Amino acid sequence: MGSRVLVFLLILYVHVFDTISQTDPNDFAVLKSLMDIWENLPPNWKGFDPCGSNWDGIGCTKSRVTSITLANVDLKGQLSSDIPSLTELGMLDLSYNKRLTGSIPRSFGDLKKLTNLILVGCGLTGPIPDTIGSLQRLIYLSLNSNSFSGPIPASIGNLSNLYWLDLADNKLDGTIPVSHGTTPGLDNLVNTKHFHFGQNELSGTIPPNLFSSNMTLIHVLFESNQLTGSLPSTLGLVQTLEAVRFDRNQLSGPVPSNINNLTNVNELFLSNNRLTGLVPNLTGMILLQYLDMSNNSFDASDAPSWFSTLQSLTTLMMDSTQLRGHVPVDLFSLSNLQTVVLRNNRLNGTLDIGTSYSNQLQLINLQNNLIDAFTERVGGYNADSMTIILVSNPVCEESGEAKSYCMLSKLNSSYSTPPNNCIPIQCSSDQISSPTCQCAYPYTGTLFFRAPSFSDLGNTTNYVALQNSMVDSFQSHQLPVDSVSLSNPRKNNYLELSLDIFPSGQNYFNRSGISQVANMLSNQTLKPPSWFGPYFFIGEQYNKFSEAATGSNNSSSIGIIIGATVGGCVLLLLLLLAGVYAFRQKKRAQRATEKNNPFAHWDPDKGSGSIPQLKGARNFSFEELKKCTQNFSEANEIGSGGYGKVYRGTLPSGQLIAIKRAQQESMQGALEFKTEIELLSRVHHKNVVSLVGFCYGRGEEMLIYEYVPNGSLKDCLSGKSGIRLDWTRRLKVTLGAARGLAYLHELADPPIIHRDIKSNNILLDERLNAKVSDFGLSKPMGDNEKGQVTHITTQVKGTMGYLDPEYYMTQQLTEKSDVYSFGVLMLELITARRPIERGKYIVREVRMAMDKTKDLYNLHEIVDPVIVLGVLKGFEKFMDIAMRCLEESGVDRPTMGEVVKEIENIMQIAGLNPNVESATTSASYEEVSKGSFLHPYNSEAFEYSGAIEPSKIEPQ
Known part of the structure; x- marks a missing residue:
């Protein structure tokens, strides 16, 4: 009867949980990973249900996260390669977060449903990855006002749905990419309305095929670059253009005459170049309002009479363009005219602005010309509303009378929004x-x-x-x-x-309010x-956020409150029923608790209860660790992950230590924590990280290790650490890791299956000696009735990409599961690629490419370029042992002891002594700046595992 009640309660609980939770588990995991690497996230990013709890900045459709809009919330950190795992993400806007640094990960090319990528005004650097060209649904691409460098990716030409392209105000260089052969270019963007590339360092000529009559461009903005050559006549084919800016470049040659065909252009900026020939006739530009062709080398010519035909003109800027002759009086009668600047020319005769000049006219600047007279009519002009400047003209030099137009004056352009029919009040503080x-x-x-x-x-x-x-x-x-x-x-x-x-x-x-307002401006x-x-x-x-006001709005909160209340009542009923059942099973529950929680009755200060059996490791108090890390300061943080953070500390003795501090959401159960510290305290080998001690209590789980200064092998292979491993060093790292793992399998008492061998768990000391670390998933080997070590039947745990398929399918764990993971590690050492990258599994890729009849087994395209240039002595034997480790059946794989011997032989072939340590000092290193249960790596599995950081899995 009791078991039936329990089953009923479990079914009912799962139903209620599924009803309350609205977020896809994979999407939730990604957001949790962002919480580990981003600082200053909204305070309501709590709990397990971002969609149901309306986390600020997170938009959902049903259970899937479809938008992240966290503009101007002072995010600190870097863009995560986990973000592409949000496979339904349509909008990503992180604009105006100046402390968001680093580069755009190449994996962003996997965001296949992304329509808006908006990263305006951040602190991002590095090249724009060419994978951006894979975002076929992209409509808005705004990366302006950062410090991106390198060329404009030609792959952007593949974005056929792109409407808005803004890469301005960066440090982009190189030429403007256009298509040739099968290579795409910007000329393919026939549906794009906006080309914003100003304020970069683009160079070379403007390719003629950049423009065509098929294009629908509205804005073409290339101002403030280093473009050379002539302005292509193909520009005149883009009839939809409204704003054109090529000013502040190094363009030369004449302005193409067919530019006059751009009848929709409102603003034309060609100033500060080296343009030659005659001033172009623009009478066809009937909607032209702002014209600036100043500071060019046009041929000397009379001031064009067609100026006065531009009925929409507000601003005429022709400074230093070699104009001569009289200024046409009809020019000033244009009804919208506001500014005329014709300085530094050879204009002469009498300036006459007529009697019907524009009532909007503010400035006429003819400084440094040859004007010898100014017609002042009866009533004159209103010097308070219009400024005329004739300084450095004969009319001023010959006149003995001080005239206002013979003095330089500055226009008053101040403006501030006035009160809206109210009286401003004196505000306190900085309001x-x-x-x-x-x-x-x-x-x-x-x-x-x-x-x-x-x-x-x-x-x-x-x-x-x-x-x-x-x-x-x-x-x-x-x-x-x-x-x-x-x-x-x-x-x-x-x-x-x-x-x-x-x-x-x-x-x-x-x-939430700031982010929404900022998002309206950024997109x-x-x-x-x-x-x-x-x-x-x-x-x-x-920085005036009120934390009391950061929750959701009232209307959405009502639904949450009602849902939480109903759910709470149901859960309360379940708890009452479960309490009755638990009372009847009290003694059994107590025994189970004591068995599964070795710390249940242990007082760390008194040493009572089932204290872990340690050998050479000590129990640290929280206060001790707080002191040696300077209160866990940010300066002492040396790593982070899903489990929490790692801090560097210094003991009073001067010994450097690394403290792995679990966060509340990822703390192990007491049994797993006890297992890890007991196992670690019994292993002593130069290729296994030594446990110094632990801290358990006050809601904390911390492990204290020896400090390993050169970080993880993963960081090294990715280039993050700055250490470059050549072939011989990779052989030594492989041997060290193999020796550490062989020790665990064959010499530790009891033998240990690590269960999570991967590059992130191989650390490198100051001499680049490899050390196996992280025993959180480890299992001591059990004995059967005959005393023989066989297998352990256990829930599958490990890291996707390294996981033994046989273990995955049978749930039978053996030491050969570690051997398989080690084989993947060896391929990672050869290729410097993650085990699963962009939907491709490294083991399958190597098997498909491998041909033993060819040099380097035909793996030239897969081998890491860092080592492929050298002589890879023993490479083929290295690959042979790696592939033996990766056999489908565990019985066909070698033991780790055999692997060690094989690698020692390879090192001897390479002329290396396997018993000599690596570098003498670190200073000598060369530095450089979902799924089928039939098999974990079949093609269907890549739906969820491609191009994401491998994560720990626990199938239920």
Whole structure:
């Protein structure tokens, strides 16, 4: 009866748990891994159900994570190669996190459903990986305002759905990639509207085939690069263009005449180049508003009369273009004209602005010309609203009377959003009075407009329109924004505006609010009035979060509360029923508890209870370890993983130690913890990491090891450690690891099966001697009735990629399971590849490529380039023993003792003494800057294991 009740309770519990939990387990595991490497995550990233609990920044569809939007939350860390395991991810926006550093992992190419990759204004560096070209669904690619270097990946040309491409404000160099043969290029992007490549270091000529009549480009922005050669005539074929910037390059030759065909262009910037020939006739550009061709080497010519035909013109900039003759008076009658700058030319005669000049005209600058007279009509012009500058012209040099136009003056372009029909109040602390006269902590930043169609920086009408459109946009998206304030307009290469965004309903934003507002700006959801042109935003760090306000909104919280209440009631009922059953089984439960928890009655201070049987390892107090790590300071953190963090410490004796501190979510059971420390305390071998002691208590599980300075073999092979292993050093590392594992199998008492051999668990000391570490999954070998060591039937545990298929299928663990893992490790040493990488299993790849009749067994394309250039003596025998370790059946694999002997023989073939240690000192190292249960590595398994960091699995 009791067992039936228990089964019923278990079934009911699982049903309730599945009902409450809404997050896919794999997606949850990825988010947990991000918690290990990112700092300053939202405080509500707690529990086991990100989708059901509405974690800030996480968007879900059903049980799958489909978006991560954590813009401007001060994330610290690096982009994780685990992110591509979120196979349903559609949007990733981590913009404005300046402490998000490192490079974009190549594995990001596996995010096959990604439509928006937005990483604006972070601290990212390195090249943009060519795998980005695999993101076939990508619509928005915004990587501007970082420090990316290297060339523009030609593979971007494969992104046929791309709408927005922004790589501006980086350190990209090289030429503009275009297609040739089977190689793609930017000319393939016929559906893309935006090419933003300004403020990089691009060089070479502009390929003529970059542009074609099939393209639908709106913005082509290549300003502030190092481009040379001529402007291709194919540019004139892109009839959809609205904004063109090639200024601040080194372009030469004439401007192609067919550029006049671009009838939709509003802004044309060709200044600061070396363009020659005649000033191009642009009468066909009927919508042209902003024209800047200053500082070029055009042929001397009269000021074109077609200037006055550009009825939409607001700004004419022709500084230093060798213009001569009279300035056409009709020019000033253009109704939208605001600015005319014709400095440093050879214009002469009389300046006459006529009587019907534009009422928007603010500036006429003809400094340093040959103007000898200025017609001042009756009533003159309003010098308060318009500035005329004729300094360094004969008209000023010959006049004895001080005229305003003969003095340099600076336009007053100040602006600040005024109060909205209210009286500003005096705010305390560092709060600011908003346009609605409320004291608050605004979210601040700078708006950059790359090609505005106006030049009147003090035009209130423009800013009011921008401000109103922004508030309307925020509020229509139901964001907690009350008002916005614009101020301090200034013109450098772009129009810049200071932006303050004020919260609604309270005087601060929470993290979710900031991230949502920042996301609207980073992914271009917010659309300013068209005359402001393309923009980008750089947000400043916001540090006024109120933790009390970081939870979800009320409407979503109600559902969570109701669900939690119902679930809690059901669980309470289950607990009551289970309590009755447990009371009836009290004595049995007590015995089981004492058996499975050796620390249940152990007081570490008194040494009572079932204390672990240790040999040479001591019990440290929490206070001791806290002191020797300087309160577990960040400076002493030397590693991290799913289990927790590793800290370097110094004992009072001066001995360096490594402290593995488990986090609460990953703490082992007491039995596993006891097993690990008892096993480690009994093993003593130079190729096995020594246990110094442990700490158990106060909710902590910590293991104290000898400090191994050169980190893991994985870090070394990946290049993270900066140590480069040549062939001979890899042989020595292989031998050391094999000796350590052979000791565990054949000489330890009792013998030990490690169960998790992998490159991350092989550490390298100061002489590059390999040491086997991490015994958290280890098992002592059992004896059968005849006293023979056979196998252990146990739940499958290990790391995907290294896992023995025979153990996986039979759940029978033997020492040959470690041998299989060691074989994978040997292939990893040869290739420097992870066991499972981009859906490919290293063992299968080697088997398919291997041909023993050819040199290096035909593995040239697989062998790590770091070693392939040298003479690989004994390589074939190395591969022979590795493949023997990888036999499907355990009985066909060698013992680790046999492996040791084989590697010793290989070293002798290579002319090495297997009994001599590696380098004398570390200073001598060469440095450089889901699934089928039939087989763990069949093709179906790659649906979940490809290109992700191998993780520990526990099939139920």
